[in-house]
Amino acid sequence: MSTVKTKQITENITKESSDIDQTPGVTVGIPVLNEEDHIERVVSGFLNSNYPNLVEVLVADGGSTDRTREIVQELSEKDSRVKLIDNPDKFQSFALNRMIEQAEGEIFLRADGHCLYKEDYLEKNIEVFLETGARNVGGAQRYVAANPIQAGTALAVKSFLGNGGAKYMDENYEGYADTVFLGCFWTEDLREIGGFNTKNITNQDSELNLRLIENFGETVFVSPKIKSWYYPRDSYKKLFKQYFRYGRGRFLTKILHPKSSPIRGLTPFVFIFSLVIYLIADLVSSANLYFPHVAAFLVAVVLIESFRISVTNYKQFKEENWKGDTKSPGVLSLWWHTAFSVVVMQIGHFSGFSYQLLRKIFLRVKGW
Numbered sequence: 001m002s003t004v005k006t007k008q009i010t011e012n013i014t015k016e017s018s019d020i021d022q023t024p025g026v027t028v029g030i031p032v033l034n035e036e037d038h039i040e041r042v043v044s045g046f047l048n049s050n051y052p053n054l055v056e057v058l059v060a061d062g063g064s065t066d067r068t069r070e071i072v073q074e075l076s077e078k079d080s081r082v083k084l085i086d087n088p089d090k091f092q093s094f095a096l097n098r099m100i101e102q103a104e105g106e107i108f109l110r111a112d113g114h115c116l117y118k119e120d121y122l123e124k125n126i127e128v129f130l131e132t133g134a135r136n137v138g139g140a141q142r143y144v145a146a147n148p149i150q151a152g153t154a155l156a157v158k159s160f161l162g163n164g165g166a167k168y169m170d171e172n173y174e175g176y177a178d179t180v181f182l183g184c185f186w187t188e189d190l191r192e193i194g195g196f197n198t199k200n201i202t203n204q205d206s207e208l209n210l211r212l213i214e215n216f217g218e219t220v221f222v223s224p225k226i227k228s229w230y231y232p233r234d235s236y237k238k239l240f241k242q243y244f245r246y247g248r249g250r251f252l253t254k255i256l257h258p259k260s261s262p263i264r265g266l267t268p269f270v271f272i273f274s275l276v277i278y279l280i281a282d283l284v285s286s287a288n289l290y291f292p293h294v295a296a297f298l299v300a301v302v303l304i305e306s307f308r309i310s311v312t313n314y315k316q317f318k319e320e321n322w323k324g325d326t327k328s329p330g331v332l333s334l335w336w337h338t339a340f341s342v343v344v345m346q347i348g349h350f351s352g353f354s355y356q357l358l359r360k361i362f363l364r365v366k367g368w
Helices: 003-014 039-047 068-078 092-102 121-132 148-156 187-192 204-216 236-256 267-284 291-312 314-321 331-363
Strands: 026-032 054-061 082-086 107-110 136-139 181-186 220-222 228-230
Touching: 026 039, 026 092, 026 121, 039 054, 039 068, 054 068, 054 092, 068 082, 082 092, 092 107, 092 187, 092 204, 107 121, 107 187, 121 136, 121 181, 148 236, 148 291, 148 314, 148 331, 181 187, 181 204, 181 228, 187 204, 204 220, 204 236, 236 331, 267 291, 267 331, 291 314, 291 331, 314 331
Parallel strands: 026 054, 026 107, 054 082, 136 220
Antiparallel strands: 107 181, 136 181
């Protein structure tokens, strides 16, 4: 698309033009499962956006047992742009591919069923998408919290210990990266590269972005103008299970893209595996290898870094990220939960990566 044409379209978006022939049609795709508390707010937010050519909002349901489907049906009766799609395979990658197959918009905007979106989220995605010429654009993965455990996770990802240096986790970063949160694509690009990999039950976004980069070059763009907020898991058990699955997904992505996969996907496994070997060596060796001293040092690093993150982000967290019905947790509570979240995330990731590695070695299982 020419620079002149792109500029013209962008100006039309900014001016909220009613001339839909001058703006690309957009399909919003939302995979869901049991989202009755959020789905009406999310869908209505997109329907009420100022973008002049929203073609449809597709909601692919993976078998909800609450009122999610009923709510979507009610919304569809009021606005024909809302369409409910069945996803009998349940997982997001299948849902996304079904929506991509049916999408009528030139642009496919991937959304989540329980995120919070800034009112100009759709418009900013299209604006940045057309201005940069990237094949996928999105914002940073911002977090909100309604309980102390979510609060700890929301702060943990602000540290290198929790984000591994991922550019899409930095709210102020603008530029190219290896992945983004959610994403905005040309629908035809998604069809051309085969959609989302259904062998990756998690990490399917990162894997698809690596394929985009391998096919089109540096083309995944993160912009601070695009703002949404994600609710993390509300218990440590759920957080562990989430990162266990992330670890499994990262292993599969590494197998599919051995050269282009980011090193941070390997870091938790390599680090914790090395610690385990070090511990065993210290136990069986006649010499003192000082493992307890090293372990104490690492604990101190986690505690000090968690305290730094909690203190430096406390005011902003209270004002912007806390969405609970009660008073925001204090610094000491945030410190503890941030430190514990870091540990749970890393152990969960390591466990999932190890599990998938052992399945490949001993059971010859290549997929999920």
